[in-house]
Amino acid sequence: xxxxxxxxxxxxxxxxxxxxxxxxxxxxxxxxxxxxxxxxxxxxxxxxxxxxxxxxxxxxxxxxxxxxxxxxxxxxxxxxxxxxxxxxxxxxxxxxxxxxxxxxxxxxxxxxxxxxxxxxxxxxxxxxxxxxxxxxxxxxxxxxxxxxxxxxxxxxxxxxxxxxxxxxxxxxxxxxxxxxxxxxxxxxxxxxxxxxxxxxxxxxxxxxxxxxxxxxxxxxxxxxxxxxxxxxxxxxxxxxxxxxxxxxxxxxxxxxxxxxxxxxxxxxxxxxxxxxxxxxxxxxxxxxxxxxxxxxxxxxxxxxxxxxxxxxxxxxxxxxxxxxxxxxxxxxxxxxxxxxxxxxxxxxxxxxxxxxxxxxxxxxxxxxxxxxxxxx
Amino acid sequence: xxxxxxxxxxxxxxxxxxxxxxxxxxxxxxxxxxxxxxxxxxxxxxxxxxxxxxxxxxxxxxxxxxxxxxxxxxxxxxxxxxxxxxxxxxxxxxxxxxxxxxxxxxxxxxxxxxxxxxxxxxxxxxxxxxxxxxxxxxxxxxxxxxxxxxxxxxxxxxxxxxxxxxxxxxxxxxxxxxxxxxxxxxxxxxxxxxxxxxxxxxxxxxxxxxxxxxxxxxxxxxxxxxxxxxxxxxxxxxxxxxxxxxxxxxxxxxxxxxxxxxxxxxxxxxxxxxxxxxxxxxxxxxxxxxxxxxxxxxxxxxxxxxxxxxxxxxxxxxxxxxxxxxxxxxxxxxxxxxxxxxxxxxxxxxxxxxxxxxxxxxxxxxxxxxxxxxxxxxxx
Numbered sequence: 001x002x003x004x005x006x007x008x009x010x011x012x013x014x015x016x017x018x019x020x021x022x023x024x025x026x027x028x029x030x031x032x033x034x035x036x037x038x039x040x041x042x043x044x045x046x047x048x049x050x051x052x053x054x055x056x057x058x059x060x061x062x063x064x065x066x067x068x069x070x071x072x073x074x075x076x077x078x079x080x081x082x083x084x085x086x087x088x089x090x091x092x093x094x095x096x097x098x099x100x101x102x103x104x105x106x107x108x109x110x111x112x113x114x115x116x117x118x119x120x121x122x123x124x125x126x127x128x129x130x131x132x133x134x135x136x137x138x139x140x141x142x143x144x145x146x147x148x149x150x151x152x153x154x155x156x157x158x159x160x161x162x163x164x165x166x167x168x169x170x171x172x173x174x175x176x177x178x179x180x181x182x183x184x185x186x187x188x189x190x191x192x193x194x195x196x197x198x199x200x201x202x203x204x205x206x207x208x209x210x211x212x213x214x215x216x217x218x219x220x221x222x223x224x225x226x227x228x229x230x231x232x233x234x235x236x237x238x239x240x241x242x243x244x245x246x247x248x249x250x251x252x253x254x255x256x257x258x259x260x261x262x263x264x265x266x267x268x269x270x271x272x273x274x275x276x277x278x279x280x281x282x283x284x285x286x287x288x289x290x291x292x293x294x295x296x297x298x299x300x301x302x303x304x305x306x307x308x309x310x311x312x313x314x315x316x317x318x319x320x321x322x323x324x325x326x327x328x329x330x331x332x333x334x335x336x337x338x339x340x341x342x343x344x345x346x347x348x349x350x351x352x353x354x355x356x357x358x359x360x361x362x363x364x365x366x367x368x369x370x371x372x373x374x375x376x
Numbered sequence: 377x378x379x380x381x382x383x384x385x386x387x388x389x390x391x392x393x394x395x396x397x398x399x400x401x402x403x404x405x406x407x408x409x410x411x412x413x414x415x416x417x418x419x420x421x422x423x424x425x426x427x428x429x430x431x432x433x434x435x436x437x438x439x440x441x442x443x444x445x446x447x448x449x450x451x452x453x454x455x456x457x458x459x460x461x462x463x464x465x466x467x468x469x470x471x472x473x474x475x476x477x478x479x480x481x482x483x484x485x486x487x488x489x490x491x492x493x494x495x496x497x498x499x500x501x502x503x504x505x506x507x508x509x510x511x512x513x514x515x516x517x518x519x520x521x522x523x524x525x526x527x528x529x530x531x532x533x534x535x536x537x538x539x540x541x542x543x544x545x546x547x548x549x550x551x552x553x554x555x556x557x558x559x560x561x562x563x564x565x566x567x568x569x570x571x572x573x574x575x576x577x578x579x580x581x582x583x584x585x586x587x588x589x590x591x592x593x594x595x596x597x598x599x600x601x602x603x604x605x606x607x608x609x610x611x612x613x614x615x616x617x618x619x620x621x622x623x624x625x626x627x628x629x630x631x632x633x634x635x636x637x638x639x640x641x642x643x644x645x646x647x648x649x650x651x652x653x654x655x656x657x658x659x660x661x662x663x664x665x666x667x668x669x670x671x672x673x674x675x676x677x678x679x680x681x682x683x684x685x686x687x688x689x690x691x692x693x694x695x696x697x698x699x700x701x702x703x704x705x706x707x708x709x710x711x712x713x714x715x716x717x718x719x720x721x722x723x724x725x726x727x728x729x730x731x732x733x734x735x736x737x738x739x740x741x742x743x744x745x746x747x748x749x750x751x752x753x754x755x756x
Contacts, residue, residue, distance in 0.1 A: 304587030370587075373623050 002355045005314040006198075006348030007145055007175060007289055013200040013245050020202050020241040031234050032223060041236055048243035052207060055250045056177070056192065058184030060211040063226045064239050067206035068174040068195035069096035070219075072139075074208050074230065075170040075191045076100040078216035081136035086110045088130050088138045088160075090122045091331040092146055097139050097172055098327070114140070116331055119282035120147035120291075127156055131163040138169045142176040142192075146328055146344070148281045148289030150180065157188040168214060174198055178249035179257065179288050190214045196242035199249040200349070205238030252349065260287035260347040263356045267345060270360045274367070280332060280342070290345045293329075295337035296371040302343055305366045311359055314344035380436055380454040384526070384534055385426040385443065388450040388544070404448040404547040410609060411442045422528065423486070429457065444540060445606040447573050448547035453524075455536035460487055460527050462497060466504040468535050469523055476511035477520035479537075487527040501525065543573065548608065551575025554657040554687065555650040557642055558582050558613070560596040563661030563690055565604060565707040566698050570689035571659050572608045579655055580611055581646045583618035592713075599710045607705065614649055616756040618642075621748050629739040631724040635669045636731045637740050639678045645749055647682040649756075658682060663690045663698065668727040677736045 003011070012020075023041070031042035049062045056062075065071045077100060081087070089101045091113045105111035115126045122140055138160050143150050157169045170191040176182060178199040184192055191214065196205035210216060210229075222231030249256070264287050271277055271292065280291040293299070299315035306313055329339035345359075387404060408426070409419060417431040417439065431439060436454065443452055456468055473479065481502040483494040490497070501523070506512055526534040551574045558564045558580035568578050582597045594615065601611050618641075625637050646658050662670045669678070679686060690698055702708035 300590065301587050304590050307591075308587060373626065 002311045002351075002359055004345045004347065004351065004355075004359060005312050006351070007344060007346035008314055009197050009203065010200045010348050011350060012197075012202050012241070013248060015248065016201045016241040016245040019244045020237040023237040023240045027236070031236060032225065045234055045236060045239055048239050051243050052194075052246055053209070055246055056182055056184050056194070056209055057186075058192065058209050058211065060209060060214070061227070063208045063210060063216070063229050064234060065206045065208055065230060066204055066235070067197070068094070068172065068193055069206075071193035071195070071206045071208040072096040072170075072172055073100050074216065074219055075193060076104060076137065076139060077219055078229070079137050079168045079170070079191070080215055080217065081109065081168070084108055084110060085136035086112065086130075086132055086134050088112050088114055088127070088135060088140075090114045090116055090140045090151070092116045092120045092144050092149075092328065093139065093141050094145050094172055094174065097141065101139070109136075110134075116149075118332060119280060119285065120144040120149035120332060121282060122151050122156060124152070124155065124159075128159060131160055133164045135160065135164050135167050138167060140169075140171055142171045142173040142182075143180065143286045143289075145175045145289075146280075146342075147291045147332070148175070148286035148346075150176070150282075150285055153187045153189060161188065175286060175289070178246065178253065179260075179286055181253065184209060184211075194246075196238060196245065199242075199245050201242045201245035202238055205235050205242045207242070249349070256349045257287050259349070259351070263347050263351055263353065264288075264290050266353065266356050267360060267363075270364070278338065288347050290347075292343055292345075293334060293338050294341035294343075294367075294371075296341070297367060298337075298340045299342045300340070301370060302363075302366065305370060306362060309362045309366065311362055314346060315342055380456060381429065381433070382455045382457040382534060383428040383436075383440065383443065384453045384455045384536060385428065385449055385542075386451045386453075387426075387448055400448070400547055400550055403550050404446075407446050407448065407547055407549065407609075408443065411446050411606065412439060415439060427455075427457075427534070440540065442606060444542045446548075447543050447545040447575065447607065448550075449542035450544055451542055452540050453536040453538055454540075455526075455534040457532055457534055460490060460531050460533045462490075462492070462500065465525055465533055465535060466501050469501050469505055469525075470508040472535070473505055473512075473523055473537060474521060475509045478513050478515035478518060479505065479521050479523060480514060480516045480519045481505070481523045481525070483525045483527065485527045486529050487531065487533075488529075489531075490527055497525070543607065545573035546575035548572055548575060549577055551577070552657070553577040553579060553653070553655040554659050555646050555653070555655045556580045556659040557646050557661070558597060558600070559661070560593055560600070560711060560713075561661070562695075562702050562708060562711040563663060563666075563698055565600050565661075565705065565711065566701045567659050567661040567687075567689050568604060568611075569607055569701065569705050571687055572604075576657075576659075576687075578604075578608050578611050578659070579649070579653055580613045581642075581649050582613060582615050583642055583645075584615050585619045585622055586617070588619060588622070596710055596713055600707050603706050603710060612653075614756050616645055616649075616752050618752065621752060624743055624748060628742045632726055632728040633731060633736060633739050634724050635727045636674060636677050636736050639669055639674075640681045640736065640740065641745075641749065643678050643686075644681045644745070645752060647684055648749065648753060650684055656684065658684050658686045660686060660688050661690055662688045663693055663695070666695065668729045671729055673730040673732070674728075677731050677733050680733055 027041050029037040029041045031038055031045055053062050087104055087109050089097055101111050112130050114122050114130055117123050140151050140156055142153055153171050160167050160169055168190045171189045172193045174195045177194040190211045192209040194207050197203040216229050218229050220231045225231050276296050277292050277294045303313055303315045415435055418429045420427040420429055481498040483498040485494045502514055521537045523537045554576050556568050556578050572578055584594055601613055621641050629637050
């Protein structure tokens, strides 16, 4: 099986798995317990917290959550904002930001969506137009999970703070962490979401960076863990495994990115021969994501056909009968059959150039076969 | 705590079946027992009704839920089985009855050793209940609940007042066998339910168009079969690969006839499956006018390729009514999952609404029908 859907999830690394197991079976104690075993575990979590904070290069705290979705929800719902104030999010946010924003709109906030270019990046001039001194919260994805476009968060954040120094700026870094260099001090953001299972750890853990001075209202109430911001017994195994895989991934960042770049350009050079295929990913985007669309074969059909040949890729999953899935092709301004043709090939550290060779071969023969049927 | 220790089962339509009654009953009893497989219970057959007894009290709710889905049962009552002793029955009646409302008491005395007339016993029990609460009144005709006492010959009485409706219909398996065209949609599972209710054994055929539809679409069909299992135990499912046929139609026939010709293939293949498996009819989920392929003309075109009778239990129903049944039998949530079924991928922009049979036959003649069907059935 050749797995090229690493933007959706990654395979847990052996070392992360070992840590997960050790903190589930040996050091399984409740970190809130008053006895020594509990305190030891608590200490380990604090070390993990500090370690991840260092990797992100931020001044503030880390709140451990159940994953990217919870981190994003906590950022959007938890951030203090005056009733009815303006909230800006981009048109191509992940569902875990997009739908919370929609909900905030229902709750009476003035939520506006910032247009993106054809590669999925926020258009700076459009963004500027939306800024007001009443803007309370902004959320812009760092690396688009759809196209791999990298938003210039530093520039967007600086501009927003120029208009309203009190605006809270959040960025969803789920596809950025461990893939591109991150320095939260330099980006200037107030909150930043990351997820463990995108960087070779187990599912069910994430974190939200919260800059010093930013106060959050909790979404979950209970035992007051995570400084009262996120109650619930800590997912110790998940957190420790995340810490382990995060350090490993960041240490290999440059090396892995070079590999991903190589894999990506190797595919790109081969599929440019199909004139009807549009490359959605920008040239300067994340090396890990190659998104394209065709008007001749539907993405989902390609996905299933490749699946039967032992290759797993992602799709834009646009379905004519499902309005929810139309927002991405709409935001990318795709027309006609191009709306349904989105395929997302995403790489991981475990992929090899041999696999990509095999992929290209299968992609071409499958694509040509299906294209012929479509054209009758 | 509810100490109900027995469930009384009633069946209705079986009475109409005269000489076949023994057969219908034997099937019904077999179905009841198999619905309760894995539970500890005792099945007791009595005059005109059955009893489920000696089950652990904590299984009561689940057993009732399973029994309400057995076709052929009309209603059931959770009951208290006690030794026939009129004083004890009175006490029990007071204990289990609601404390307010209009009620009546009915006694059925099969036990000749009880030295009182049914009417008198009923009056006695009623008086005791009436005295127990000042919010209870007797009304023989316009009552909120009826407390029933069934005094059997064996010295035991069954006391109950709750009546729970069951699925009705005829015992599953007494109506012959038919092949159902099962998509992942809302209608065909309801069709299956409706025909199974008339005792028909359902053998489903599903057309799968990989890679145009995903494994998830196929999973949907398996999940639907699982949901239908309480009504249709062990439903057989034949999955027929359909992509090659669709591709050939797409290549060789006008696009507005795509669906008409596709459905003719589906009907023909379903009939072949039926004949190979001893089924005497086909079942579809068609509802007149719902989509282009369900107009009278379209149905004529698809019906023309088969000789077996085609049952369309939903033909005169509105979508809302169909959805209501789909929700009742719990298939609705599965049916609306957004995986495309094989009809949607090759969907033409303007399918013909009033196709002529002659045209369909002419267009289809370009295809090697038998070879395509043989190959699909071989891979099924």
